[in-house]
Amino acid sequence: MAQPWSSPARVAEPDEQISFEELALAARNHALPLEALRYDVTPIGLHYLLTHYDIPELDPAEFTVTIAGRVTRPVRLDLPALRARPRVTTRVTMECAGNGRALLNPRPVSQPWLTGAVGTAEWTGTPLAPVLREAGLADDAVEVVFAGADHGVERGVTQDYQRSLPVAEALRDEVLLAYEMNGVPLPPQHGAPLRLVVPGWYGMAHVKWLRQITVRDTPFDGYQNTSAYRLRQHPDEPGEPVTRMLPRALLQPPGYPDFMSRVRGLAAGPCRLTGRAWAGDAEVTGVEVSIDGGEHWTPAALEPSDAPAWVWRRWWYDWQATPGHYRLQARATDAAGRTQPVDQSWNRGGFTNNLVQRVEVMVTDATSPPAAAAAAPAPNPTG
Amino acid sequence: MAQPWSSPARVAEPDEQISFEELALAARNHALPLEALRYDVTPIGLHYLLTHYDIPELDPAEFTVTIAGRVTRPVRLDLPALRARPRVTTRVTMECAGNGRALLNPRPVSQPWLTGAVGTAEWTGTPLAPVLREAGLADDAVEVVFAGADHGVERGVTQDYQRSLPVAEALRDEVLLAYEMNGVPLPPQHGAPLRLVVPGWYGMAHVKWLRQITVRDTPFDGYQNTSAYRLRQHPDEPGEPVTRMLPRALLQPPGYPDFMSRVRGLAAGPCRLTGRAWAGDAEVTGVEVSIDGGEHWTPAALEPSDAPAWVWRRWWYDWQATPGHYRLQARATDAAGRTQPVDQSWNRGGFTNNLVQRVEVMVTDATSPPAAAAAAPAPNPTG
Structure with a gap:
């Protein structure tokens, strides 16, 4: 698994300005321009966007999402099946967990957000909890892993983007399998054709290009849960997980x-x-x-x-x-x-x-x- | 007019990394992520975007564009009037004149584009030339000035964004007053409710939030034509104007x-x-x-x-x-x-x-x- 192309995570020197690597991330990803705070619902193209790897290309006609692992009735759903299920639209403000990073002193070297890594959208989809219940959660289920189709290398680890939630969070009524944003099919950059929406959590939990849901009887030890998105003062401590947005x-x-x-x-x-x-x-x-x-x-x-x-x-x-x-x-x-x-x-x-x-x-x-x-x-x- | 808040245009020192001012521009504006070259027409939100000042808020119901100056019949058109005119849809690749700037050595200090300041959209609107002809161009008309509603200060000059075209360019069949992008009303960030589209020219000519068209009998001496968007080796030379995209x-x-x-x-x-x-x-x-x-x-x-x-x-x-x-x-x-x-x-x-x-x-x-x-x-x- 280890592909040591990129350097380990590091902190900038006190007088170090923005590097070209940080600039390349800032040019790809983008913040809400702050005048767009005027809109109750952020227009598409103005909502913040962070893509860890590349935006993948998925054919909606061929797309399926699987629910498997510690369930009694594994299931595979295509888009018509998802759209035939109960339909809910919910407004959610979503913020990147790294919002404000480039203003820190010393500066952690990663996507160099200032303050605009936020946006509010109307997400339409079907609630996740009934899907999980119909699949039949095992009594020993503790976490649910959501895997996207986006593939890349991060700090030496080759991966498809994956994040887990505790079962209790995954079963919250508000958590959606979303296929529309602001009344139109999800744009490619926001997870087309399907993404997870976890109201209240920072953006890293809202897995885009969602194609696999796996119920586990042990905590997930994937990169995005155990290496990235942890609160640490020193690189060798396990750190606390990043979860819900602070005010x-x-x-x-x-x-x-x-x-x-x-x-x-x-x-x-x-x-x-x-x-x-x-x-x-x-x-x-x-x-x-x-x-x-x-x-x-x-x-x-x-x-x-x-x-x-x-x-x-x-x-x-x-x-x-x-x-x-x-x-x-x-x-x-x-x-x-x-x-x-x-x-x-x-x-x-x-x-x-x-x-x-x-x-x-x-x-x-x-x-x-x-x-x-x-x-x-x-x-x-x-x- | 002179408001000396920002420093004059400058070139970075040989070892100078990206400044916070450049980062703030990179966070607001954004490039096409290069994997989006896969789309014949760039989805909204992936097309490059450069906003000199703030995205203005214009009420489509109140919006008008005026055509005045060296014309015999000045006219004011609202959106229904524009939509009642002949409707044309045209595909245009648009690139920022500053694309690639941050890769130059030494680096001009401004919006720090790498290579992705481009996108291709389907623009729908009505041709400009018949509108100008109906207004009656005076025989001494030499340039047409397009003024947007976006307001700010640039290198000490307070201004609404304005750019001119020679009359012959403004009368090209392909030049549009566009009110739709990719089949939907213009998003705020792409000039809602009306923008100019000048196929073949770099992005600075495609004036967004277009609300005034003025025909002149003398060359326009506005900031964006005579100070910015000139090719210069030394700050005190007039320089050549930036016009059409290079291959x-x-x-x-x-x-x-x-x-x-x-x-x-x-x-x-x-x-x-x-x-x-x-x-x-x-x-x-x-x-x-x-x-x-x-x-x-x-x-x-x-x-x-x-x-x-x-x-x-x-x-x-x-x-x-x-x-x-x-x-x-x-x-x-x-x-x-x-x-x-x-x-x-x-x-x-x-x-x-x-x-x-x-x-x-x-x-x-x-x-x-x-x-x-x-x-x-x-x-x-x-x-």
């Missing part, structure tokens, strides 16, 4: 951008700051905003919602913008009492990093010339 | 990737190498392939086509892959005798760079263990 708020940057620095320009006056907030299990109970770089925090208004925590909610804060240079921040708190940190929580993989976003804004008096270059903010990463 | 071939990387390095793994045996080739005006007449890093070149088969040069054509080359490390390359030649260079053609903006692509492949004997790490190629950018 996060994102601010839709106000005004207009500078092409290169993405610093924002804004005319002085009233400005409604708005954005979205979500969490993995306990609902978001509040969002606070700081316009002074974190010195003071003020509660934002939060749109009422009956939806689960994993559906992002709109929030807003009315700001009377006066000329100057501002660093805007927003932070979410969930019902479990977790608040986004203002100082980073670091691990070697750069996972579950919900450090608060920072947005640099230059507010100009509409009646006078803009501020001089000397007053401009440094080109910090503002995601 | 280019891209190879769909064979085998499977390494997650981090994107180096390819491939089992020894017969392998059909395939890809696409296109050009801006004179048709592609040949594609050659090298499997030895450019020492030898062999003609590839080129799919017959009656389509114009700006619709990519499939090509293929049957390779008998034996174990080893290869650097694959492909180069296109057009009917005007232009062949892609194997050495870079450099300019300060990093435009019209059609240097041949390189794809690193490790071919392994399927019956023996994979090559050791020491034999792996260096992590060069391979796009």
Whole structure:
């Protein structure tokens, strides 16, 4: 199995800028452009996208998914059979577990996300639990492994992408075998013709190009569960698994951008700051905003919602913008009492990093010339 | 007008890696993942995308485009009026003028494209020429300016994105006012609800979020025509304008990737190498392939086509892959005798760079263990 083509996972040197390997990943995969926080449901092409290997080509007419392993009645389902089953559409905010990685110091060297590795889609499919129950879960079943058709090498391990869930998670009502996104058949890059959707979990659990479901009586020891997606301080410790999304708020940057620095320009006056907030299990109970770089925090208004925590909610804060240079921040708190940190929580993989976003804004008096270059903010990463 | 927030355009130092500003652009904008060369028409979400500022939000119900300036009958058209006009669907391969920029040495600091800033779509809309003729072009008309709704600051200049075409180009039969892409209304990121499509030209001419068309009796001196998108060796020369696409071939990387390095793994045996080739005006007449890093070149088969040069054509080359490390390359030649260079053609903006692509492949004997790490190629950018 071991194919040692790529170097082991590593952490960048303190003064090391982005490498060409990281750039190649950033050019393939893409973030939600933050102005797209304006849409309740993210249009196709704007939702974040991470493809570990290549997008595989699967013929929908030939496609089947198998359910096997520790079940009494193994089954193989094609797309017409899946579509003939009960149909459910559910809205889910999905975030990459590595969101914010490139902002960490030191920086874990992998897909170099800033803050936009998120999106919200309407997924349509059939619930997984009845499929598993009909197949007849064995009494000793402990985990369910979901295997995709995407094939590659990662840190020396040749593999088809595979992730497991504990049986209790796989049996949650909300977990879907999804064949549509935003009302159309899944696009190739989002898992056509079938993917798993696990509301509340980071993106790595929502296996794309799903073609095999295997029930196990022992914990799965595959690469994506035991090597990748673990929270570690040192490379030789087993680490804790990455599971559900931590609370996060994102601010839709106000005004207009500078092409290169993405610093924002804004005319002085009233400005409604708005954005979205979500969490993995306990609902978001509040969002606070700081316009002074974190010195003071003020509660934002939060749109009422009956939806689960994993559906992002709109929030807003009315700001009377006066000329100057501002660093805007927003932070979410969930019902479990977790608040986004203002100082980073670091691990070697750069996972579950919900450090608060920072947005640099230059507010100009509409009646006078803009501020001089000397007053401009440094080109910090503002995601 | 001058808002000096961003630094002037510059060229990276010889040992300077990718900056956070470049990364922020790479995270927002995205390339065609090269395996998507398999699709004749690029699915939405996989076509390359470059947004200079933010994606604007325009209400289709309120939207109008005006045609004014040096015309006898200025006109304002809404979407129903545009849709009531003759409807044309045309396939167009569109490439960013900056494609390949990050591979240049030294590297112009801007959107850091590798080789994937391209895509092919089916655009539906109404031809521009009859609209201009009905408006009554003045005898002294020389250029037509197309203004989008996207607003921002670029190298100190606050602007709505605007580009002009010479009148003769604007009157070409193929130029469209497009309101659909691949059979659906334009997605927000591709210019909803209306964009210009100028087949054969690099992407900067296909103005998105098009809301104003102005006929002029003098050449347009706007930023995107006179400052950006010029071919210059020195910052103080006027430079030549960027116009039509140069010929280019891209190879769909064979085998499977390494997650981090994107180096390819491939089992020894017969392998059909395939890809696409296109050009801006004179048709592609040949594609050659090298499997030895450019020492030898062999003609590839080129799919017959009656389509114009700006619709990519499939090509293929049957390779008998034996174990080893290869650097694959492909180069296109057009009917005007232009062949892609194997050495870079450099300019300060990093435009019209059609240097041949390189794809690193490790071919392994399927019956023996994979090559050791020491034999792996260096992590060069391979796009």
